Amino acid sequence: MNYVRALWTAILILAWAAPAAAGWLILEKSEGELSSLYYQNNQVRDESGESITIMDLVKGHLILVNTEAKTYWTGPVSDMLKMRDQAMRMMQDQLKEMPPEQRAQAEKAMQEAMGPPNAPAPKVTVKNTGQSRVINGLQAHKYEIWVDGQLLEEQWLAPAIDLTKELDTKKMQKMMSVFAQASGENSYESDPAVQELWSKGYPVRTVQHLNGETLVREVVLAHKETLSDSLFAVPEGYQRVKLMEMFH
Numbered sequence: 001m002n003y004v005r006a007l008w009t010a011i012l013i014l015a016w017a018a019p020a021a022a023g024w025l026i027l028e029k030s031e032g033e034l035s036s037l038y039y040q041n042n043q044v045r046d047e048s049g050e051s052i053t054i055m056d057l058v059k060g061h062l063i064l065v066n067t068e069a070k071t072y073w074t075g076p077v078s079d080m081l082k083m084r085d086q087a088m089r090m091m092q093d094q095l096k097e098m099p100p101e102q103r104a105q106a107e108k109a110m111q112e113a114m115g116p117p118n119a120p121a122p123k124v125t126v127k128n129t130g131q132s133r134v135i136n137g138l139q140a141h142k143y144e145i146w147v148d149g150q151l152l153e154e155q156w157l158a159p160a161i162d163l164t165k166e167l168d169t170k171k172m173q174k175m176m177s178v179f180a181q182a183s184g185e186n187s188y189e190s191d192p193a194v195q196e197l198w199s200k201g202y203p204v205r206t207v208q209h210l211n212g213e214t215l216v217r218e219v220v221l222a223h224k225e226t227l228s229d230s231l232f233a234v235p236e237g238y239q240r241v242k243l244m245e246m247f248h
Helices: 003-017 079-096 100-114 169-182 192-200 243-247
Strands: 023-030 033-040 043-048 051-056 061-066 071-076 124-135 138-147 150-158 202-210 213-225
Touching: 061 243, 071 243, 079 100, 079 169, 079 243, 124 150, 124 192, 138 192, 138 202, 150 192, 169 192
Parallel strands: none
Antiparallel strands: 023 033, 023 213, 033 043, 043 051, 051 061, 061 071, 124 138, 138 150, 150 202, 202 213
16 A cells, blocks of 8 residues: 555545635645645745745736745736846847857747747647546546647646635736746747636646656645735845846
8 A cells, every 4th residue: 555645645635624714735746846836815826946936916916036045026027028028138239249150040049949929829729538537635637738739738627626716817817928928938828728727626637748748747735724924925034136136
């Protein structure tokens, strides 16, 4: 018998039996690394490694934290687009100083990284496979996300983890769209059909097929509890820096 799996299952069962509370704490594992996600009152905290991202969906506000450097930036999420434009101008100025051959190589690398300008939005199709299974004690249903005719993602959604009472999915979609624009991509993740999956349950197992690689992410713990407001605020004693510095 797998005692580790049995322990996680017992913890999950206790979580479901716990009294109703305000928010959700979810632990996910991918490639041997754990990440912590917190959801409460249209606020999201994503903690992975030395990076913390905090989103206020109502205010459209963002906090980025580097726990190793003890630095942070905070401001409207729209500033991500301003940073993108600033970075593009800086790169264009640097390109002007390069020899023609080197400039051509750099421009090609930029286009591959950012995608072609004014590229059409990808064609996204979400399919309900009708398949179900129990994952870490939770009943889950499988959905597939196809982009331009290719299977890019499989999501196993567990209705027992219902975030719709904590998150306005339309506001979440809007913020995800800004992140996609800032990265220069027409991301399938911000597509309305993909965002609609939030209403069907939480992805307790996700399989992504990108660039010939397969990445698996799985929920190992989900617990409903009232979360401290401090989780969604700037940590004390941290130094504020410019947005661009958070990506250096």
